[in-house]
Amino acid sequence: SQQGEEDPQALSIQEGENATMNCSYKTSINNLQWYRQNSGRGLVHLILIRSNEREKHSGRLRVTLDTSKKSSSLLITASRAADTASYFCATVARQGAQKLVFGQGTRLTINP
Amino acid sequence: SAVISQKPSRDICQRGTSLTIQCQVDSQVTMMFWYRQQPGQSLTLIATANQGSEATYESGFVIDKFPISRPNLTFSTLTVSNMSPEDSSIYLCSVEQGYSGNTIYFGEGSWLTVV
Numbered sequence: 001s002q003q004g005e006e007d008p009q010a011l012s013i014q015e016g017e018n019a020t021m022n023c024s025y026k027t028s029i030n031n032l033q034w035y036r037q038n039s040g041r042g043l044v045h046l047i048l049i050r051s052n053e054r055e056k057h058s059g060r061l062r063v064t065l066d067t068s069k070k071s072s073s074l075l076i077t078a079s080r081a082a083d084t085a086s087y088f089c090a091t092v093a094r095q096g097a098q099k100l101v102f103g104q105g106t107r108l109t110i111n112p
Numbered sequence: 113s114a115v116i117s118q119k120p121s122r123d124i125c126q127r128g129t130s131l132t133i134q135c136q137v138d139s140q141v142t143m144m145f146w147y148r149q150q151p152g153q154s155l156t157l158i159a160t161a162n163q164g165s166e167a168t169y170e171s172g173f174v175i176d177k178f179p180i181s182r183p184n185l186t187f188s189t190l191t192v193s194n195m196s197p198e199d200s201s202i203y204l205c206s207v208e209q210g211y212s213g214n215t216i217y218f219g220e221g222s223w224l225t226v227v
Contacts, residue, residue, distance in 0.1 A: 105154050
């Protein structure tokens with residue numbers, strides 16, 4: 001079952017602005033992973049953050065994790081038109097099978 | 113990161129037929145997964161493909177409809193049987209690479225349209 005909730009469902013901003021997407025989940029996790037999906041394509045892995053980590057960076061991406069609130073955020077700084085895509089968070093539970101459970105995703109549009 | 117190749121990338125299928133999707137990985141992996149993404153939706157796990165044993169299916173998915181093979185550590189197939197228009201989806205293969213810190217990588221997906 002889907003346990004992740006993402007907001008907003010859709011986000012439209014101007015090129016150069018920062019984009020923030022949020023993800024909430026329900027169970028205790030081992031890790032949380034963020035993915036990007038361009039229309040009709042496969043998923044590109046962006047960042048993995050473990051339950052004992054609070055923040056990770058990769059280039060223009062910054063991910064935070066608050067396990068007490070069961071939430072994560074993805075910040076994309078200085079957005080570009082090429083960042084237009086759907087972004088998904090997915091969690092791996094602390095116990096049980098090593099499998100991803102996805103949120104509903106955020107559709108991000110960067111306007112030139 | 114793992115390089116994952118899926119075939120076919122896209123197909124149009126007749127109602128009532130079956131189609132087998134292949135997933136090839138460029139390195140040996142323990143865990144392989146099959147996901148479905150219906151139009152405009154998020155991803156749902158169909159099953160975990162185990163090497164040398166039967167696949168483990170998620171609630172709502174059954175072996176008769178989605179038989180899976182996993183003959184070795186680099187290859188798996190998913191068959192979508194007796195297709196109906198409701199099976200029109202992107203089907204994605206994914207793998208976990210333990211040495212990369214449990215990152216799970218995805219193939220490009222197979223986009224099936226059932227008419």
